[in-house]
Amino acid sequence: MKRIKNFSLRVKLTISLLLVAIFPLLLLSKLFFIGSEDALRKITLAQLSMSAEYKVGEIHLFLETLKTNTTDFSSDGFIKNELIKITNKLSSAQHLNDHLRQNKLPTKSNLMFIDVVNTQGLIIASTLASRIGKDLSEKLYYQKGLSQSYVAKFIHYPNLQLLGAVASPIISNDKTQLTLGVLVNHYRMNKIQDLFSGELLHSLGAKSEHRILSAGESIYMLTIEGRGITTSEKSLIDNQHSFNFDTHPIKQARQFNKESQGIWKNHLSKSVLGVSIIAEIDGLKFILLAEQEIEQAFQLINTLKQQFYLLLIFTVMVIIILSSLLSYFIVKPLKKVIDSLDIIASGEFDIDIKQISQHDELENLVNKFNNMAKNLKEMKNVSDHKNKQLLELSIRDHLTGLFNHRHLIEHGDIRVLEANRNGMMLGLLMIDIDHFKRVNDRYGHPCGDYVITEIALLLKGNLRSIDILARYGGEEFAVIMPNTTIVKAKIVADKICKKIQEHKFNYEQEQFEITVSIGIAIQQKSENKIMEIIKRADQALYQSKNNGRNQVSVDLPISRETHLCH
Numbered sequence: 001m002k003r004i005k006n007f008s009l010r011v012k013l014t015i016s017l018l019l020v021a022i023f024p025l026l027l028l029s030k031l032f033f034i035g036s037e038d039a040l041r042k043i044t045l046a047q048l049s050m051s052a053e054y055k056v057g058e059i060h061l062f063l064e065t066l067k068t069n070t071t072d073f074s075s076d077g078f079i080k081n082e083l084i085k086i087t088n089k090l091s092s093a094q095h096l097n098d099h100l101r102q103n104k105l106p107t108k109s110n111l112m113f114i115d116v117v118n119t120q121g122l123i124i125a126s127t128l129a130s131r132i133g134k135d136l137s138e139k140l141y142y143q144k145g146l147s148q149s150y151v152a153k154f155i156h157y158p159n160l161q162l163l164g165a166v167a168s169p170i171i172s173n174d175k176t177q178l179t180l181g182v183l184v185n186h187y188r189m190n191k192i193q194d195l196f197s198g199e200l201l202h203s204l205g206a207k208s209e210h211r212i213l214s215a216g217e218s219i220y221m222l223t224i225e226g227r228g229i230t231t232s233e234k235s236l237i238d239n240q241h242s243f244n245f246d247t248h249p250i251k252q253a254r255q256f257n258k259e260s261q262g263i264w265k266n267h268l269s270k271s272v273l274g275v276s277i278i279a280e281i282d283g284l285k286f287i288l289l290a291e292q293e294i295e296q297a298f299q300l301i302n303t304l305k306q307q308f309y310l311l312l313i314f315t316v317m318v319i320i321i322l323s324s325l326l327s328y329f330i331v332k333p334l335k336k337v338i339d340s341l342d343i344i345a346s347g348e349f350d351i352d353i354k355q356i357s358q359h360d361e362l363e364n365l366v367n368k369f370n371n372m373a374k375n376l377k378e379m380k381n382v383s384d385h386k387n388k389q390l391l392e393l394s395i396r397d398h399l400t401g402l403f404n405h406r407h408l409i410e411h412g413d414i415r416v417l418e419a420n421r422n423g424m425m426l427g428l429l430m431i432d433i434d435h436f437k438r439v440n441d442r443y444g445h446p447c448g449d450y451v452i453t454e455i456a457l458l459l460k461g462n463l464r465s466i467d468i469l470a471r472y473g474g475e476e477f478a479v480i481m482p483n484t485t486i487v488k489a490k491i492v493a494d495k496i497c498k499k500i501q502e503h504k505f506n507y508e509q510e511q512f513e514i515t516v517s518i519g520i521a522i523q524q525k526s527e528n529k530i531m532e533i534i535k536r537a538d539q540a541l542y543q544s545k546n547n548g549r550n551q552v553s554v555d556l557p558i559s560r561e562t563h564l565c566h
Contacts, residue, residue, distance in 0.1 A: 029308060036301055041273060044297050045261055048217065048275040048290040055219055056279045056288050058195050063281050066166045066187055067149040073104055073114070074168040074183040083116060083170060083180050086124050093132065096125040110191050112163065115184040116170070117142055124181075136184075140283055141167045145182040151282040154189055154229060156242065162189035162229065164284070192221065196232040216296050218266075220289040224278075226250040229286060243267070245289070249276035253287050266291055273297055340369065344376065399449055400456035402477070403470035411468060412480055412530030419482065419523055426523040427484035428530075429477075429493055430537040431459070434515045434549040436475040447507045448475075451514060454505060462496050478534065486522050486554060493518045493552045501550060515550035517541055522555075 073079070078099055085091035100114045105127050116125040121137025136142040141152035145167025152165040164187050170180045196219055221229040228236070228243035236243050245267050249260035253276060260276045274291040295302075395407035403411070412428075419426040433439075433455060440448040452475060459469055459477060468480040481489055501515050519541030521533050540555040547553070 037298060040297065040301065041263075044273050044292060045275055048273065048292060049261065049277075051217055051219060052275050052277045052288040052290040055196065055221075055290075056277055059192065059221070059279070059288075060281055062192065062195060063151050063166075063284070066164075066185065067151060067168070069108060069111075070166040070168040070183060070185045071149050073185065074170045076104075077173065079116065079183065080170055080173060080180060083118070083124070084172075087118060087180070093125040097127070097129070097132075100125060100127045108185075108187075110188045112186045112188050115186070117145075117182045117184060119146070119179060119181055141165050141184065142182055144283065145169055145184065146179055151284050153283050153285075156227070162192070163187070164189040190230075193230045196221070196230055216292050218291050220245070220287075220291075222250065222287045222289060224254055224285055224287060226254065226287075249274060249289055250287065252276070253278055263294065266293075271295075397471040400453055400471050402456055403468065405470065405473055408468070408470035408472065408478055408480070409530060412534075415468070415480055415482055416523060416528060416530050416533070420525070420528065424483045425485055426533070427481035427486070427489035428521050428523075428533045428537045429479040429481065429489065429496075430472070430519040430521075430534065430541040431477040431479070431496065432517050432541055432545070433475040434517055434545075439512075439514070443507060443510060443512075450507050451475075451505060454503070455500060455514070455516070458500055458503060459496060462492070462499055478537075480530070484522075486520070486556075489520050489522065490552060490554060493520055497550065497552055517544035517549045518552045519544060520552065520554045 079096065082091065082093075082096040082099070086093055086096065096116060100116070104114055105111055113127045113131070115123045115131060115136070117136050118124050121135055121139075121142055123131050123134045123136060126132050139152075141150050144150035146169055149166065149168045152167065155163040155165075157163065165184050166187065167182050167184045170183055172178045172180055218231070218233050220231045220233070222245055223229060226245045226247075228245070231243070247267055248264040252258045252260045257278065259278055260274070263271060263273055266272045266274070271294045272291040273294060274289065276290075277288040279286055279288060395403055397404045415426060418424075433451065436448065436451070439451055452471075455477070456469075456471070459479070463469055463479060464481075466482055470478050470480075472478040481492070484492075497516060497518055501513065503514070505512050505514055519537045519539065521537035521540060523533050527533055536555040540553040543553040544551045
């Protein structure tokens with residue numbers, strides 16, 4: 001223990017942090033799992049979306065191949081010539097039927113039969129004799145096939161056989177480019193199943209593993225109504241039974257023509273991550289649904305979570321032991337410093353932490369802290385003195401040393417509120433030097449400053465200690481007189497007026513007399529601001545000026561009384 005005490009604080013903190021850091025790392029691990037689940041969900045949805053979009057592309061390419069085959073058949077010159085002869089009744093359909101059976105039908109393993117339809121919608125030739133003469137004019141694929149290659153909607157058979165028709169116009173070879181009829185190839189579409197398992201592309205030479213669906217994904221091709229067309233689920237195909245879905249994405253597609261992405265219950269009521277895509281190729285409209293069970297998607301994270309909780313229990317036990325050691329060597333001394341900081345924060349600087357005998361950085365910290373407290377105390381004393389000086393400068397007039405205009409207003413509002421609260425009267429005198437401009441013009445501005453200073457001294461000598469005297473501005477003074485009636489205020493004002501009139505002003509061997517005019521106002525109950533009283537006192541002052549100066553006027557609620565100084 002003694003050896004540990006002699007270690008430097010850096011060594012102690014390094015050892016402690018190496019161990020204690022396990023806790024934040026575990027916390028970060030926990031946050032990592034939460035973030036990983038969200039990221040894995042997004043990645044899985046992105047992969048499912050990519051798989052679905054890729055599968056739509058494969059279906060599109062497959063159907064485009066069928067359309068190309070059908071277009072190649074419809075461009076056969078022999079078929080065009082025979083169709084023209086049949087239409088003009090120059091030949092029977094036997095040669096065309098034989099040509100289709102012998103030269104066209106065998107070339108494609110998934111081709112079930114071929115129809116050649118005239119412009120009236122009648123089948124005039126076919127590889128199936130029973131279809132000759134059948135009217136297809138109401139069929140959409142025939143109507144579309146008159147102008148373009150067109151894939152019709154799939155037809156479902158009870159034994160899970162799918163039949164799809166691809167129509168292509170038969171165009172004359174001359175300049176007129178007339179439509180002679182429509183060639184319709186009827187394909188067995190079960191080969192789409194090979195697209196979902198990846199076997200078709202693999203058999204065509206594709207080597208990429210992305211061509212084969214992962215075991216965790218299930219992809220379904222369904223009609224908008226939810227009827228299954230094909231799927232990557234081998235179990236559904238092997239059962240030789242049709243399948244129908246009525247899950248959330250199917251409802252969204254059926255009711256709102258809207259694609260879906262997120263979490264929902266699949267056809268087995270299991271929670272899955274899934275993506276649905278609505279695709280339309282000519283007359284074939286379908287939904288590509290890609291799903292993966294949540295448990296399977298998050299299997300790795302769930303295993304890591306179990307290992308994480310076991311590690312967490314062990315780590316907590318280690319941290320409890322280390323915390324005890326940390327408290328003994330570091331926390332207790334630091335707590336003394338922290339407690340002392342709280343005392344300093346309250347404004348008390350008489351702090352001296354007792355020395356600790358650890359011989360490390362903590363001891364140096366305590367010594368420096370004590371020195372800091374001592375220096376702060378000295379700085380505070382200097383600062384308090386300067387602040388006091390600055391405060392005085394901010395509220396005093398630089399020439400007379402009296403309170404200035406701003407302080408008069410601020411302090412006056414407080415006095416007005418106190419007077420209202422205590423039910424007392426507040427008097428106010430406004431004092432103006434008569435003909436002050438003449439003094440400045442005759443004797444100069446320095447003499448004017450002398451006059452203002454002398455009058456300030458005379459005012460101080462004739463007021464109470466509780467009265468507030470201020471230089472209001474220029475040659476004008478204001479006096480706030482707490483707890484004063486009109487009579488008392490007038491007595492003081494008359495006394496001031498007389499003292500100044502009798503005073504002899506001497507400046508540079510010149511002697512002259514000065515008089516003042518005074519206005520008095522007493523606070524009324526409705527007044528809550530000092531400026532309201534000053535305004536009325538000012539009006540009384542103007543009354544004194546207008547009546548000849550060197551006199552006192554009182555502002556009363558109804559009238560103003562004026563009295564000459566005696």
